[in-house]
Amino acid sequence: MIFHGAVPESKLNGGSRMSGKSPNIKIKTKNLNLHYGTFHALGDVTMDIKERSITAIIGPSGCGKSTLLRVFNRMNDLIPSCRITGDVLLDGDSVYDKSTDVVELRKKVGMVFQKPNIFPMSIYDNIAIGPRRHGISRKSRLNEIVERSLTRVALWDEMKDSLNRPGLELPAGAQQRLCIARAVAVEPDVILMDESCSALDPESTMKVEELMLSLAEKYTIIIVTHNMEQARRVSDMSAFMMLNENRVGSLHEYGPTIELFTNPQSKVTEDYITGRFG
Amino acid sequence: MKFIAILLLAVLLCSCGPGTRSAVVVAGSTSVQPYAEVLAEEYAKRYPGRDVDIQGGGSSAGIRAAQSGTADIGMSSRGLSGDELQMWSAEIARDGLAMIVHPNNALDSLTPEEVRAVYTGRVTNWGELGGPEGRIHVITREEGSGTRGAFEDMLMEGQMITLKAIVQNTNGSVRQLVSNDASSIGFISLGLVDDTVKALQLDGVEATGENVTNGSYMLFRPFIFVSEGEPDGSVMQFIEFTMSPEGQAILAGEGLVSSGEVARR
Amino acid sequence: MKNGFKDKLSERVFLALALSSISAIALITVFIVIQGAPIIGKVGLRDFIFGMTWAPSQGKFGIFPMIIGSLSVTLGAVVLGVPVGICGAVFLAEFAPAAVRNLFRPAIQLLAGIPSVVYGFWGLIFIVPFIRDNLGGPGLSILAGSIVLAIMILPTIITISEVQILALPRQYKEGALALGMTHWQAIYSVQLPAAKSGIVAAVVLGIGRAMGETMAVIMVLGNAPGIPTSILDPVRTLTTNIGIEMGYAAGDHRQALFATGIVLFVIIMILNITAQFITRKK
Numbered sequence: 001m002i003f004h005g006a007v008p009e010s011k012l013n014g015g016s017r018m019s020g021k022s023p024n025i026k027i028k029t030k031n032l033n034l035h036y037g038t039f040h041a042l043g044d045v046t047m048d049i050k051e052r053s054i055t056a057i058i059g060p061s062g063c064g065k066s067t068l069l070r071v072f073n074r075m076n077d078l079i080p081s082c083r084i085t086g087d088v089l090l091d092g093d094s095v096y097d098k099s100t101d102v103v104e105l106r107k108k109v110g111m112v113f114q115k116p117n118i119f120p121m122s123i124y125d126n127i128a129i130g131p132r133r134h135g136i137s138r139k140s141r142l143n144e145i146v147e148r149s150l151t152r153v154a155l156w157d158e159m160k161d162s163l164n165r166p167g168l169e170l171p172a173g174a175q176q177r178l179c180i181a182r183a184v185a186v187e188p189d190v191i192l193m194d195e196s197c198s199a200l201d202p203e204s205t206m207k208v209e210e211l212m213l214s215l216a217e218k219y220t221i222i223i224v225t226h227n228m229e230q231a232r233r234v235s236d237m238s239a240f241m242m243l244n245e246n247r248v249g250s251l252h253e254y255g256p257t258i259e260l261f262t263n264p265q266s267k268v269t270e271d272y273i274t275g276r277f278g
Numbered sequence: 279m280k281f282i283a284i285l286l287l288a289v290l291l292c293s294c295g296p297g298t299r300s301a302v303v304v305a306g307s308t309s310v311q312p313y314a315e316v317l318a319e320e321y322a323k324r325y326p327g328r329d330v331d332i333q334g335g336g337s338s339a340g341i342r343a344a345q346s347g348t349a350d351i352g353m354s355s356r357g358l359s360g361d362e363l364q365m366w367s368a369e370i371a372r373d374g375l376a377m378i379v380h381p382n383n384a385l386d387s388l389t390p391e392e393v394r395a396v397y398t399g400r401v402t403n404w405g406e407l408g409g410p411e412g413r414i415h416v417i418t419r420e421e422g423s424g425t426r427g428a429f430e431d432m433l434m435e436g437q438m439i440t441l442k443a444i445v446q447n448t449n450g451s452v453r454q455l456v457s458n459d460a461s462s463i464g465f466i467s468l469g470l471v472d473d474t475v476k477a478l479q480l481d482g483v484e485a486t487g488e489n490v491t492n493g494s495y496m497l498f499r500p501f502i503f504v505s506e507g508e509p510d511g512s513v514m515q516f517i518e519f520t521m522s523p524e525g526q527a528i529l530a531g532e533g534l535v536s537s538g539e540v541a542r543r
Numbered sequence: 544m545k546n547g548f549k550d551k552l553s554e555r556v557f558l559a560l561a562l563s564s565i566s567a568i569a570l571i572t573v574f575i576v577i578q579g580a581p582i583i584g585k586v587g588l589r590d591f592i593f594g595m596t597w598a599p600s601q602g603k604f605g606i607f608p609m610i611i612g613s614l615s616v617t618l619g620a621v622v623l624g625v626p627v628g629i630c631g632a633v634f635l636a637e638f639a640p641a642a643v644r645n646l647f648r649p650a651i652q653l654l655a656g657i658p659s660v661v662y663g664f665w666g667l668i669f670i671v672p673f674i675r676d677n678l679g680g681p682g683l684s685i686l687a688g689s690i691v692l693a694i695m696i697l698p699t700i701i702t703i704s705e706v707q708i709l710a711l712p713r714q715y716k717e718g719a720l721a722l723g724m725t726h727w728q729a730i731y732s733v734q735l736p737a738a739k740s741g742i743v744a745a746v747v748l749g750i751g752r753a754m755g756e757t758m759a760v761i762m763v764l765g766n767a768p769g770i771p772t773s774i775l776d777p778v779r780t781l782t783t784n785i786g787i788e789m790g791y792a793a794g795d796h797r798q799a800l801f802a803t804g805i806v807l808f809v810i811i812m813i814l815n816i817t818a819q820f821i822t823r824k825k
Contacts, residue, residue, distance in 0.1 A: 073721060107723030117714035120737045129732055130722040179718070186722055308791055336793070415681040420766070421599045422791035430600070438598055441608070441769030444683055444777045447761070447787045458672060459681060 002253040002265040026051040026190060026220040027072060032086035034067060036079060041067050043248035044086075047239060054212055054221045056235035056257065058228065060272065063241045064249025065224040069192050071095075072222065073109040074102050090190070107134065109190040110183035115199050116175035118167040123159055126167045126178060130186040149185040153177045153211055173204025180211060184219075191215065193223040197230065209234050228273050232261050240269050301329035302513050306340015306353030309373065309424025310501045313532055314353060320528055321519050330516055341365070344504050350513045352504040355424060356431060367504045370520050371534040374468030374490040374498040375429055376477040378453065380460040384409045387479035390433055390496070396463060397433070399440030404461070416443040417452050417464035425449065428499045429465050468498070469533020490535040500537065575808065579801030591802060597768040597784070599796035606803055608770050612685075612778040613754060613810070615771065616764065619689025620696055620753040625746055627693070628700030632742075633730055635701065636708040655698035663762035666691035671763055680775035683765030688778070691759050696749035703748065707741030708734060740821070747818035754811055757782040781807040 027049040034042035042064045049055050057065045067076065074095060076082045088095040095105060119126050127149050128142045136142060146163070150156040155177055167178055176196060183191055193212070197205040212221055212234050225231050231238055238257040244250045253260060253269045264270040271277055304314055311334050318330035335343065337354040341362055344352030358367060377393055379385065385407060388396075395401040396414055405411040418439050419426035430439070444462075446452045452464040457474035468485060471477045477485040480497055489495035503517055519525050526536050583591050586604050594605015631651075635644055670690050675682030715737050719729035735742070757780075765777020766787050779787075785800045785807075792800055 075717060075721065078717070078720070103723050103725055105723075106721055110723075111717075111721035113714055113718065113721075115714060117712070117718040119715065119718065119733050120739075129719075130724070133722070133724050133728045133732060182718075182722065308793075334793075413680075420787045420790075421597075422788050422793070422796055424791070427600075438601060441596065441598075442767050442776075444681055445766035445768070445779070445787060447766075447790065451762075455681075455683070459675060462681065 002269075003255060024051040025049065026091065027222075028087070028089040028092075029071070030087040030089075032068075032071065032084070032088060034064075034071065034076070035081075035083045037081040040246070040248045042071070043244060043246070043250045045251050047251055047254055049220065049222060050237065051220050052216060052218065053236040054216050054223065054234050055237045055239060056231035057222065057224045057239045057241060058226070058231050058273075059241035059252070060243075060277065061226075062249075063243050065241055066194050067249065068241070069111075069194055069222060069224050072190065072192055073106050073111055075111065077102065107186055108188050109192060110186060110188035111192040111194065112176070112179050112183055112196045114195040116172055116179050118170070118175045118178060120166065120168055122164045123167045123170070123178065124163040127182050127185045130182060134186065145185050149181040150178075152184050152215070153181040154207070155181060171204075173200050173207065176200060176204065176208060177211065180208070180215075184215070188219065190220045190222065193221065195224050195226060198226065205230070228261075228275070232257060240264075240272065242268065242272070301331040302351065302516050303331050303333065303349045304351040304353060304503075304516075305333040305335050305343045305349035306351075307337040307355035307424070307501070308334045309355040309428065309499075310353040310370075313371070313501065313529055313534060316532055317520055317525060317528060318516075320525075321516060324519070325515075328512060328515065341504055345506050347506060350505065350509070351517070354502040354504060355428065355499055357500060358502065358504065362504070365504045365506060366508050367502050368517060368521065369500045369502050369537040371501045371526070371529045372490050372498045372537050373428060373501055374485065374487065374495065374535050375425065375432070375465050376468045376471045376485040377463065377465050377480065377497070378456050378471060378475040378477055379463050380456060380458075381474070381476045382460055383476060385478065386476075387482050389481055393433055393480075394435065394437065397429075397439050397443065398437050399442055412461050415459055415462040416440060417455055417462055418443045418445055419449075419452065419465075420445050420447045423447065425465070425467060432497055432499060467533045468535060469530070487535040491537065498535065501534065572808070575801055575804050579798055579803075579805045582795055582798035583802050583805070585795070586799075591799075592806065595770065597779075599788075599792070599799060602795070604795070604799040604802075606781065606784065606799075606806060608768050609779050609781045609784045609803065610806070610810075611770055612764070613780040613782070613807075615685050615774075615778060616688040616692060616760065616780055617750055617753045619685055619774065620692035621746065621750060623689055624693030624696045624749065624753075625700060628697050628745075628749070629704055629735070629742060631697065631701040632704035632708060633735070636705045637726065637730060637734075651698050651701055654694075655702070659695065659756060659759040660762075662691050662695055663759035666759065666763040674775065678775055680773070681765060681777060683763060683777045685764070685771055685774045685776060685778050687763040688760045688780075689774070691763055692753045692756060695756060695759060696752050699749045699752055700742075700745045703745035704738070704742045707738040707745070710741075711737050743821055744818060747814060747821075750814060751811060754807070754814070755782060757786040761786050781810070 025048045030046050032042060032045040033040070045068060057068060059065055070076045071084065071088055072095070084096055090105070090108065094100065119129065124146055127146045131142060131145050147156060150159055155174065167175065170178060197208050200208065209230060212223070215221060223235065235257045237255065238260045239251055240253040240260065241249055242252045253264060253266050260269065261273055264273060311332060314332045318332050321330055322328065337356050340349065340352035341354055343349035344365065355373065358365070377388065388407065392401070392407055396416060397418070401407065402414055403411060404414055444455070446455060449466040449470050452466050453470060453475055456462045456464045468487065468490065471485070479485065480495060483489055483495045485495055485497070490498045503520070505513065509517060530536065582604060591604055591606060592610070593607050594603065595607055596603040596605045597608065635647055639647065666687055670687045671682035674680065674684060674687055711734055715733050716729055719733040724732065760780060761783045764779065764783060766779045766783050767777040768779045768784070771778045781803050784803050788796070789800055
């Protein structure tokens with residue numbers, strides 16, 4: 001595993017975001033191993049993810065990128081055979097500790113999926129459903145949240161008059177942004193994005209990327225992407241994963257995006273990011 | 279294939295052959311019908327080749343059929359009246375009805391008027407009949423049933439059975455319900471009364487076969503065979519079988535009571 | 544050439560078989576209408592449907608009490624059976640460990656295969672005395688019928704609803720959980736609404752079964768052709784009206800039973816059309 005020493009300046013007015021101090025570590029993994037039954041999916045992943053930045057996880061298909069992402073909000077819990085060892089810390093607290101409330105964890109760590117998974121209900125309800133389930137029932141408060149969340153994903157002006165329309169009627173790009181708004185409505189600290197642009201057209205992709213950059217002012221964002229250009233455009237840090245000699249998904253090279261893309265330390269990384277395999 | 283062909287041929291030969299005898303046709307009351315069918319079945323077993331064809335249609339239709347000669351024997355489950363009395367007739371049996379209640383019911387006897395009041399829905403509480411307070415669960419048979427018809431003919435005097443009454447479509451289920459429900463009352467064929475239920479006295483007369491035969495228990499109807507003129511030949515043979523101790527035993531086995539009378543003109 | 548001929552032949556055969564089944568249904572319909580229509584003409588549609596008195600021996604043919612009976616018993620079955628059925632489906636689809644699921648699924652299928660007369664008998668032996676002893680009345684009642692029918696429609700509702708829930712894209716559940724919902728919240732606020740049309744279809748099928756059931760309810764309803772005033776009253780449904788009186792009915796009475804069949808037929812048609820409309824509208 002190769003680590004780059006320098007901490008990069010953020011792409012977007014990074015100075016003010018980090019307020020001069022060295023950035024805080026939001027998520028930390030140490031010797032993380034994950035098995036599905038007898039299948040060893042992730043091996044010894046050790047990485048620090050900085051607060052209010054965008055971290056891109058890249059690498060060839062089947063190397064465990066999505067699995068790693070789903071470690072952070074414990075979405076892998078849904079698979080009964082999944083077993084995890086090692087440390088995963090969010091704000092210094094163990095994510096996999098027995099005392100950790102998964103529901104609370106997922107409120108803090110939101111997720112946007114590969115395909116827009118709008119619920120079969122109105123635009124308004126899609127956004128309000130999270131806060132509602134978390135105990136907010138006052139109409140005015142919900143209205144406020146819906147407006148704020150949609151504003152944040154730049155959909156408010158477009159949708160304020162059609163909040164009661166079914167969300168599924170929207171085009172895919174708008175659906176994905178709605179999914180982001182839905183995640184934002186719960187006010188998480190971290191947003192995980194699992195190849196969230198792969199189903200979108202270039203124009204929608206651009207909008208979502210802009211959105212990522214603006215959201216990074218407030219949230220810690222971790223994306224999985226197959227798109228090298230996207231990783232280069234939006235991320236502060238890049239983590240290159242691939243199967244190691246034992247065919248176990250592992251972190252191969254991790255560092256500031258600029259360095260990883262301009263000066264990869266490993267030949268394999270270079271080959272991958274220049275499109276020679278993958 | 280070959281087998282079927284032979285079978286067809288055999289049927290053809292039988293039906294057209296010189297040995298053809300037309301079956302005795304018996305038609306009329308649907309109440310008598312099931313008993314007549316049992317008789318006919320046993321009769322055919324005893325005397326192979328003598329066929330009796332039983333049809334329904336109702337008492338009046340059966341009597342008319344006998345008058346017109348469409349049927350050899352008419353079956354009636356009501357007494358004869360008017361010109362019907364001119365016909366040759368035989369009371370083959372009596373069908374007694376018993377009013378039944380739960381064995382624990384405090385009452386032993388009701389008058390016909392009281393039964394009528396219960397079945398029209400005018401009286402709905404056992405208290406009004408001298409028993410302990412409690413709603414009466416009235417059970418009746420379905421429309422079209424011969425037993426219900428008999429009950430209506432003999433007791434209801436043209437009044438309607440309450441629509442609130444529980445309806446069951448077999449004697450057995452009426453008895454079953456009454457044996458389980460302490461507040462219920464029902465009626466079934468006398469021959470089907472057993473110790474799971476209590477048969478009420480009517481006007482103080484016990485519901486027994488003897489009392490039906492001697493006429494002191496009023497809740498019965500006659501089952502009558504009628505014929506236009508003195509029957510003879512195969513028709514008379516069937517009637518004689520019916521009236522024989524053997525035939526009477528069959529009817530008693532099915533729950534009917536002997537009429538204690540013999541064939542009369 | 545030869546294959547083409549074979550294809551054509553099998554196509555014809557299937558067409559013929561399909562047509563024969565359709566024509567069988569058409570024939571039954573025509574037969575029922577021919578048998579039942581005259582009495583409706585004689586009594587008048589209004590008086591037949593809204594008439595309060597059923598007394599064929601006195602020439603009174605009003606089936607309104609039976610319509611009320613069918614509706615009340617079916618409603619009762621839905622109120623009792625649907626929540627239990629949906630919960631059962633959710634349990635099997637979402638909570639049950641594989642071992643439990645493998646035990647329950649065939650058990651539920653078996654439940655669907657039990658003849659209805661057995662349900663009726665069970666109701667008569669257990670439910671009816673229980674109601675009579677604990678709630679009063681004769682026991683034979685709307686409530687008894689509703690309980691028996693609720694159990695009878697359970698397999699339909701559980702099986703279809705479970706399939707619907709399992710068929711949902713995984714993303715719905717994951718999306719809901721990712722928002723920090725509990726498993727239960729994900730089920731009732733996202734998964735069940737998403738499976739709604741299928742569950743509605745299951746409920747309508749259940750209603751159809753409840754409406755059409757005869758044998759089981761004949762034994763536990765009491766079959767009184769009066770308007771019920773409480774759920775502990777005996778009642779007669781359209782189906783049991785036919786079932787209980789068909790044996791000895793003749794003439795107008797017989798026609799009136801066929802006419803009852805026509806009304807039942809129309810009600811079930813309306814139900815199915817409504818169901819299709821609901822599922823399509825979604």
